[in-house]
Amino acid sequence: GAVVSQHPSRVICKSGTSVKIECRSLDFQATTMFWYRQFPKKSLMLMATSNEGSKATYEQGVEKDKFLINHASLTLSTLTVTSAHPEDSSFYICSASPGTSFSGANVLTFGAGSRLTVL
Amino acid sequence: GQNIDQPTEMTATEGAIVQINCTYQTSGFNGLFWYQQHAGEAPTFLSYNVLDGLEEKGRFSSFLSRSKGYSYLLLKELQMKDSASYLCAVRDSNYQLIWGAGTKLIIKP
Numbered sequence: 001g002a003v004v005s006q007h008p009s010r011v012i013c014k015s016g017t018s019v020k021i022e023c024r025s026l027d028f029q030a031t032t033m034f035w036y037r038q039f040p041k042k043s044l045m046l047m048a049t050s051n052e053g054s055k056a057t058y059e060q061g062v063e064k065d066k067f068l069i070n071h072a073s074l075t076l077s078t079l080t081v082t083s084a085h086p087e088d089s090s091f092y093i094c095s096a097s098p099g100t101s102f103s104g105a106n107v108l109t110f111g112a113g114s115r116l117t118v119l
Numbered sequence: 120g121q122n123i124d125q126p127t128e129m130t131a132t133e134g135a136i137v138q139i140n141c142t143y144q145t146s147g148f149n150g151l152f153w154y155q156q157h158a159g160e161a162p163t164f165l166s167y168n169v170l171d172g173l174e175e176k177g178r179f180s181s182f183l184s185r186s187k188g189y190s191y192l193l194l195k196e197l198q199m200k201d202s203a204s205y206l207c208a209v210r211d212s213n214y215q216l217i218w219g220a221g222t223k224l225i226i227k228p
Contacts (some may be wrong), residue, residue, distance in 0.1 A: 033165050039165045041121075041220075041221075041223075042220060043206070043218045043219060043220040043221060044162070044206070044218045046215075046216070063154050076132075091159075093162075094199070095161075103220065107152070107164045108152075108216070109164070110161035110163070111161055112160065112161050113159075113160065115159070
């Protein structure tokens with residue numbers, strides 16, 4: 001089955017520094033990947049849709065200069081949290097689906113998630 | 120606005136059956152998904168319904184009624200490892216996934 005690898009699983013950083021999270025589709029090509037954020041006991045919040053070879057599409061209220069997304073290849077998308085602050089501490093999860101569109105029974109496969117703690 | 124409702128928490132006994140309900144109001148409908156999420160981990164896919172009726176997959180079954188905007192996930196022969204959050208998600212007319220807040224299921228011996 002489809003596998004999505006996300007790294008790092010946990011990261012602790014100082015306030016003001018930047019952190020990069022990688023998301024790779026291991027056995028399929030993903031034109032589109034999705035980045036989510038999840039607060040404790042809350043639902044998944046879509047942050048942005050990452051499109052290979054073009055700019056990411058950000059959801060309303062998500063700062064694109066704060067959360068930089070790069071989708072340089074069909075198997076890799078990165079999320080960089082720039083100038084991180086304690087309020088950025090959260091669980092970040094990427095996901096992808098085989099194929100060029102998330103339609104039909106194409107299922108989103110999630111990475112294992114990255115727990116970010118900003119001190 | 121778009122909304123997915125599911126109970127916040129449920130408790131059940133090992134070996135028993137539990138039904139987790141999900142109601143939705145969305146802009147269009149292109150399928151409903153159930154995911155399982157253990158604490159601190161990413162969600163894993165359980166089931167997909169796009170037509171009315173029951174989809175059975177081992178100990179787990181999922182039901183959909185599009186006219187009622189309603190689905191349920193049925194878990195049989197509960198095991199301790201089934202303790203997790205169960206997320207209901209609906210894909211709307213724009214193929215965007217709308218997520219419920221999840222139902223935390225606690226299994227007791």
